[in-house]
Amino acid sequence: MMAILNADLHCHSTVSDGTLEPEQLAARAKANGVELWALTDHDEVGGQHRARAAAQALGLPYLYGVEISVTFAGLTVHVVGLGIDPDDAQLRQGLAHTRGGRERRAREMAEQLAAVGIPGAFEGALKYVGNPELISRTHFARYLVETGVCQDTHEVFRRFLTEGKPGFVEHRWASLGDAVRWIREAGGVAVLAHPARYAHPSPTHEAALFEEFKGHGGQAVEVVTGSHSAAEAQRYAEMAREYGLAASRGSDFHSPGESHCDLGALPWLDGRLTPVWELLAHRIVH
Known part of the structure; x- marks a missing residue:
């Protein structure tokens, strides 16, 4: 498969904090020209079989997915798992524990x-x-x-709801190592989600995140995503090359009225990058 593919590998349904059902998301993705789709609900795989069935009925290639909340050096970061087995017992147990608080x-x-x-x-x-x-x-x-x-x-x-503002309460999520291990042992590829969104206290903090993520077996980073500017996409394309990571692409779509970017409406990936779907060809459900 070539890098030039309208893949959307990050979005959310009513199973976590989206406003559309998995079946509605599948239909929206197909209507918007998405050629490879993944539903990645927060810390939950309960919508995966519904999403796959809806995608298959539409002839839309599908990757099982999840987005895991992680605490890294005092920051909350997110790791997307693509190509996972949603019925993997260790993954499901880990997600249940992460949701628990x-x-x-x-x-x-x-x-x-x-x-x-x-x-x-x-x-x-x-x-x-x-x-x-x-x-x-x-x-x-x-x-x-x-x-x-x-x-x-x-x-x-x-x-409100952000650090220093009313309604912000810190929560300790999974560790980075646990999240990557759950994804890998469930047959998937771990992807560092929307890296520009994290308020790193210093450039060395971000470098430490990339180093540790790769050290645990992380294999890809979201380069093109709904919250990245063109300059940020270029920066993380360079970091993907620097760290030897594949590149992912996903809108992080939650709701028609809220999201920065609709399903399937992202800029293209830089053709010099290895797209994450090349690592996952054997996990795509047709």
Whole structure:
């Protein structure tokens, strides 16, 4: 397969913090010209068989996926797993443990918001998610928009729910080594997600993340993603070459009304890079 492929290997459904069902995402991806698709819900593989079945019915090649929340040197970073076996027992157990602290954290977030005059945020956020194990900042953000506290979710994250602002509660996720190991042992490839989004305290911190990620067996990095500018895509293309990593491409689509980029609407990958799907040809479900 060539690098020039409209692959979208990062998006979210109602199974985590997206607003569309897996079947709706598959249809949207197909309609938008996506040629290889993966659903990558946060810390959850419960939508994978639905996504694969919907993709197969549409003739859309599919890769099983997940996005794992990781704590690295005081930062939360995300690792996407592509080509995984979603029924792998160790992976499922690890994800369940990673999800485990979300409800307690969400109640603390709601207490902080109540203290600044925004009551009922836990119950409000819960309306947007069926399972308290999967409640996230995104669900709180939707509640703050619904109640008119903020105009949109971008304003929410400027004023609330981020470090130093009301509603921010740190949570310790999986370790980087555990996340990469779960992905690899489930037959997949570990991808460092949207690296430009992490507020590294120094350039050496980012280099340490790349070094440790590769040292644990990580094989790819998202170069083209909905939150990367053209300059950032170029920078991480250079870092992919420097660290010997394959390149991935994914919109990080969550919702038609919220996302920076629609499914299938990303710029193309740099043709000099090794696309991650070349490492995963044997894992693609047709």
